[in-house]
Amino acid sequence: DSKNFDAETKSICPFCGVGCQVSLKSKDGKIVKVDGINGPANEGRLCVKGRFGFDYIHHPHRLTKPLIRRDDAPAKGLNVDPGNYGEVFREATWDEALDAAAKGLKGRGRQVAGFGSAKCSNEEAYLFQKFIRQGFGHNNVDHCTRLCHASSVAALIENVGSGAVTATFNEIENADVAIVIGANPVENHPVAATFFKQFAKRGGKLIVLDPRGQALKRHSSHMLQFRPGADVALLNSIMHVIAEEGLVDRQYIEAMTENWDAEREHLKGFAPEKMADLTGIDAATIRDVARTFAGAKSAMIFWGMGVSQHIHGTDNSRCLISLALMTGQIGRPGAGLHPLRGQNNVQGASDAGLIPMFLPDYASVLKDDVRQKYAALWGDQGGFDGKIEAEKGLTVTEILDAVHAGDIKAMYVLGENPAMSDPDVDHARAALAALDCLVVQDIFLTETANYADVILPAAAFAEKTGTVTNTNRQVQMGRPAVTPPGDAREDWAITVDLAKRCGLDWTYAHPREVFAEMKQVMASLDNITWDRLEREDAVTYPSLSPTDPGQAIVFGDGFPRPEGRAKFTPANVIAPDEVPDADYPMILTTGRQLEHWHTGSMTRRSKVLDAVEPEANCSMHPGTLRKLGVAPGGWVRLSTRRGTVTLMARADRAVAPDMVFLPFAFVEAAANLLTNPALDPVGKIPEFKFAAVKVEAA
Numbered sequence: 001d002s003k004n005f006d007a008e009t010k011s012i013c014p015f016c017g018v019g020c021q022v023s024l025k026s027k028d029g030k031i032v033k034v035d036g037i038n039g040p041a042n043e044g045r046l047c048v049k050g051r052f053g054f055d056y057i058h059h060p061h062r063l064t065k066p067l068i069r070r071d072d073a074p075a076k077g078l079n080v081d082p083g084n085y086g087e088v089f090r091e092a093t094w095d096e097a098l099d100a101a102a103k104g105l106k107g108r109g110r111q112v113a114g115f116g117s118a119k120c121s122n123e124e125a126y127l128f129q130k131f132i133r134q135g136f137g138h139n140n141v142d143h144c145t146r147l148c149h150a151s152s153v154a155a156l157i158e159n160v161g162s163g164a165v166t167a168t169f170n171e172i173e174n175a176d177v178a179i180v181i182g183a184n185p186v187e188n189h190p191v192a193a194t195f196f197k198q199f200a201k202r203g204g205k206l207i208v209l210d211p212r213g214q215a216l217k218r219h220s221s222h223m224l225q226f227r228p229g230a231d232v233a234l235l236n237s238i239m240h241v242i243a244e245e246g247l248v249d250r251q252y253i254e255a256m257t258e259n260w261d262a263e264r265e266h267l268k269g270f271a272p273e274k275m276a277d278l279t280g281i282d283a284a285t286i287r288d289v290a291r292t293f294a295g296a297k298s299a300m301i302f303w304g305m306g307v308s309q310h311i312h313g314t315d316n317s318r319c320l321i322s323l324a325l326m327t328g329q330i331g332r333p334g335a336g337l338h339p340l341r342g343q344n345n346v347q348g349a350s351d352a353g354l355i356p357m358f359l360p361d362y363a364s365v366l367k368d369d370v371r372q373k374y375a376a377l378w379g380d381q382g383g384f385d386g387k388i389e390a391e392k393g394l395t396v397t398e399i400l401d402a403v404h405a406g407d408i409k410a411m412y413v414l415g416e417n418p419a420m421s422d423p424d425v426d427h428a429r430a431a432l433a434a435l436d437c438l439v440v441q442d443i444f445l446t447e448t449a450n451y452a453d454v455i456l457p458a459a460a461f462a463e464k465t466g467t468v469t470n471t472n473r474q475v476q477m478g479r480p481a482v483t484p485p486g487d488a489r490e491d492w493a494i495t496v497d498l499a500k501r502c503g504l505d506w507t508y509a510h511p512r513e514v515f516a517e518m519k520q521v522m523a524s525l526d527n528i529t530w531d532r533l534e535r536e537d538a539v540t541y542p543s544l545s546p547t548d549p550g551q552a553i554v555f556g557d558g559f560p561r562p563e564g565r566a567k568f569t570p571a572n573v574i575a576p577d578e579v580p581d582a583d584y585p586m587i588l589t590t591g592r593q594l595e596h597w598h599t600g601s602m603t604r605r606s607k608v609l610d611a612v613e614p615e616a617n618c619s620m621h622p623g624t625l626r627k628l629g630v631a632p633g634g635w636v637r638l639s640t641r642r643g644t645v646t647l648m649a650r651a652d653r654a655v656a657p658d659m660v661f662l663p664f665a666f667v668e669a670a671a672n673l674l675t676n677p678a679l680d681p682v683g684k685i686p687e688f689k690f691a692a693v694k695v696e697a698a
């Protein structure tokens with residue numbers, strides 16, 4: 001290897017929330033190899049994306065110049081070739097492009113909204129939300145957590161007082177039982193999955209609850225393929241057994257919780273025998289799972305989008321929290337709640353306040369003292385009075401509705417791709433086309449950038465400096481190994497220049513200055529300094545002293561809630577928003593595949609990953625394909641009330657006979673043309689995991 005590269009740089013994998021530390025090997029200004037190093041989450045391991053998904057950085061489609069839409073460009077639409085955009089966009093200088101962007105945004109107050117990114121650093125997320133709040137005086141700023149774990153965070157804040165995990169996933173090493181529900185870690189959090197497999201190998205009982213089969217099944221003690229959407233019924237029936245059989249931890253409930261009596265009363269109606277039809281799981285199995293979990297010395301609960309992306313996503317998480325509380329499985333080694341975070345920095349971007357209802361560290365925008373603190377810190381600038389509106393801002397999906405309603409007329413989108421990721425992409429694309437001004441900052445000319453008026457070329461992860469926070473609450477240092485192509489610049493620097501042009505007196509010259517400002521308002525960063533991160537690479541928050549590597553487990557001695565008590569919030573069963581009927585008789589569910597990341601803009605431009613998984617596909621039970629008269633690998637047409645896609649079908653026994661699984665990385669068969677935009681009323685997350693669909697041979 002030493003002959004094949006001339007520099008090595010430590011950084012963080014840009015894909016999932018596991019946050020694997022990597023060594024970027026570079027030669028002649030290019031990354032040539034990536035190896036795993038000994039980070040606290042990955043212990044030297046990497047998955048196929050981390051190992052091979054780096055060459056998109058050097059793809060010829062990288063944006064190298066600022067672009068401005070031509071006056072004579074065709075009407076806005078999904079009609080731009082990212083390799084040949086000259087008819088639609090002209091290249092511009094930074095001054096021209098930033099002036100054009102500022103002209104479209106400045107002075108528009110509530111007509112402006114911002115979509116930030118969970119792929120940017122903590123400092124960039126902080127600056128982005130500050131730009132919208134300080135620059136325009138309101139809270140219409142959000143990012144993709146809304147499509148991810150917003151419902152989990154809502155339930156965690158409500159019931160344990162904090163949205164982050166209570167224990168790192170590595171704590172499974174100290175557990176004897178673990179539940180994995182609505183998550184497929186082998187594909188979505190592959191390095192975390194290696195720890196789960198080791199846990200099972202040494203005798204740990206792994207209980208997998210998921211409507212779709214998965215690779216962890218062969219490592220599990222129990223695999224319950226319950227009916228899609230029946231999560232609350234299943235979890236309440238498990239808790240019913242624990243309560244009915246006296247398997248609860250009474251001491252813990254009395255000392256550490258509130259509202260148990262209401263929860264216990266509520267659970268009486270969920271006998272597993274009564275829930276069997278709804279869940280598709282027989283009562284004896286539910287009783288066995290309940291006894292296994294309640295009998296654990298130490299147990300952890302992991303969950304993913306299968307739990308969160310429902311109109312009852314918040315209720316699903318409330319049930320998981322209640323299950324942990326009633327058995328006292330929080331705050332000890334090997335015990336805790338762990339929503340597996342999706343994007344590499346979705347935890348950090350949320351902590352940094354890139355959400356419409358919270359300022360950094362989840363301080364509510366509705367609290368006078370919170371807003372006053374920020375008014376004092378940020379001050380009066382550029383004609384703005386430094387005051388932040390005492391009103392929650394709009395979420396990502398609500399912002400696009402507000403565009404259609406004519407209330408939002410200009411947007412600044414950094415590293416997000418709503419033209420692919422919104423739950424109703426036709427609706428999203430029409431909204432983007434209707435804007436007076438759309439400024440898109442990204443590394444590629446994404447589907448969303450097709451609709452832009454100004455495009456600002458940004459640096460990729462391996463070209464910039466900044467901290468990111470993984471699913472384990474580990475704040476880690478990302479470092480540049482190569483320089484950005486052409487005129488592309490780091491996101492934080494672009495946002496600073498745009499803010500200045502919009503009248504803000506920003507003087508940041510390095511992300512370390514932004515981090516220092518964040519520390520003034522974020523107690524979560526106490527004892528974590530930029531210098532320390534440069535030295536140590538990672539520190540887990542909370543860190544109790546300048547030498548404490550951070551707390552892997554929290555809430556052993558109380559919760560950040562009134563009287564230090566966590567809360568039980570009972571949850572009722574509600575039906576999915578759109579149930580199958582004669583016209584749309586099957587159930588559509590969506591998700592990721594191992595090799596591809598979200599809207600595919602990076603991984604489909606990575607040679608190895610694209611070679612392994614080059615084609616849009618869906619999966620169905622072989623019996624379902626037989627009935628359709630389609631051979632495995634043949635073509636099918638999927639239709640919902642919102643749209644139709646045609647693509648290749650795989651046979652997969654893990655998918656129930658009345659279901660279709662559709663990955664969402666492929667623009668040529670975009671899953672979100674089909675998905676249901678109905679929202680969870682609390683977390684405002686769309687029901688990506690359940691829609692009624694018709695399947696035909698194509």
Ligand code: SF4
Nearest residue numbers: 013015016020047050
């Ligand atoms: Fe990257 Fe996640 Fe794979 Fe680790 S598990 S290498 S963070 S994609």
